[in-house]
Amino acid sequence: MTATSANCFDSGSILDGIRRWVEIETPTDAPEQVNKLADLVAAGYRDLPATVERIAGQSGCGDHLVARSAWGQNEPGILVLSHLDTVHPMGFITRLPFKIEGDVAFGPGIYDMKGGAYLAYHAFRQVCANGARSPLGVTQLYVSDEEIGSPTSRALIEAEGRKAKYVLVTEPARDGGKIVTGRKGVGRFEIFIRGVPSHAGTRPGDGRSAIRELGNIIQTLEAMNDLKRGITVNVGVVRGGTRPNVIAEEAYAEVDMRVPTIADSDELVPKILGLKSRTDGVTVKVTGELNRPPYEKGNAGAALYEHAKTLAAEIGFDLVDTSTGGGSDGNFTAPHTATLDGLGVDGKGAHTHYEQMYISSIEPRARLLHRLYQTLR
Structure with a gap:
């Protein structure tokens, strides 16, 4: 591994990007705040070989963003699902400001799920950085209403999911870094x-x-x-x-x-x-x-998990899977498309006053997303 490639996944610089997203508070019921973050996310693609479609919010929710790679859009590719909204009300950042204590970074939505959403964005930047292209096209969908059940984005998620060959969901890891292959x-x-x-x-x-x-x-x-x-x-x-x-x-x-x-x-x-x-x-x-709908671990999903597990071992960590009772947007795609969830950062305290992510999880999990982009065919 060259020094240059190592620097591409520097935890400090990635964490700084996550901090910028976290410090824009985005309660689902504050669409102007969600749109403020959407502005920042969309701006990040301007210098990349990608197009960004912005879908106006409905029913009091913010806008959705669909960022598509400039290649591979004529055949089924990789869909990355992320959400920009959080459960924390406006002003919560005064109670839970972004701060670092050892290996832990705190902030509203840092674990669920701005950390994971940013990792997927950063990994896509690295795919584009050296002029190489992933074998499949990559579409990154950022929705504004996941925390209330995705009422205005469900049709979009399902439509994009049916067009994809694989779906990667950047919800946070579970119980010490476990990947999610089933949800109720x-x-x-x-x-x-x-x-x-x-x-x-x-x-x-x-x-x-x-x-x-x-x-x-x-x-x-x-x-x-x-x-x-x-x-x-x-x-x-x-x-x-x-x-x-x-x-x-x-x-x-x-x-x-x-x-x-x-x-x-x-x-x-x-x-x-x-x-x-x-x-x-x-x-x-x-x-x-x-x-x-239930997200059941079908054959295609199991094969996708095994592929990710092999990549994780090459990077240097063991990827264990689990099922959870919580729902995510992956529930909408898993019934018909190979879906892998829990690809975001490791941490704990989603929806709480002590929400946190582990800084040590940034590099290996960003690399895993990058390798999935590079190797899925």
Whole structure:
């Protein structure tokens, strides 16, 4: 390895680039901030053999960016999925400023997932640096709404995913650097219950409590949990009633469902949507759907992982795979395109006040992305 090639992956200079992205706060619900970062990201491609398409934001979300290599766009290539939005609210950077302590760099979104998004961008710059070209074209998609389920980018992700031969997702590594080859599918549902109000003291028999019926519904949903199969159904939000002396006319709940396989989804989604009232005079309405399909480790995905594992060994580290209950945009592509997730930086504390990345993970993981660009055919 030459000194020049080694300097291409200098952790300090890469970390400085990550810092610039982190210090632009990008809550999903602050589209002007997301667009400010999109401006910076787009500017980074101006001197590269690439085109950048900017897709205007919708429904209160920021813009999406699609950066395409100037080569290889006439055949299926490599799609890199990243998101620019974070869960942290505006001003959080005063609580969690960018700082370095030993091998750890802190900052909102540094682990989930600005660190990984920047690694993919940097690796692409290196593919372009010496005039060489990767065997396949590279398309890098940066979306603005992943943290709320990708409602305005899902169609774009799926369309680009179907055109690709491989999908690389720059979500953070898991549990000490593990790559992700499986994610549970995610379903979200809302439950609306309407009963009959009455005075709780003088005419309780005239009422039909929506809250009581919600209790029945919650018990039914809780019974769907099957930890051995990896199925979880969680009632995370409940509201109902007006005053303690009124039989509740209305109640409401929000439900999160996680399933490891499409078969599990096919079984549970109809059950949840088909929930019925046990009480005469009370109506139950359920809306929702499978928001992200399960990301199952198919044959193509397994082969992609084995290839990445071989490259990692050549670089000097062991790449272990895992599955996780959290969803990502990789869920949208895995059912039809070989997908490898968790290619971002290693660290911990996603969505917390101590979110951090390990500086020592920068170089090897940037090199892995670079080698994937260079060797996938």
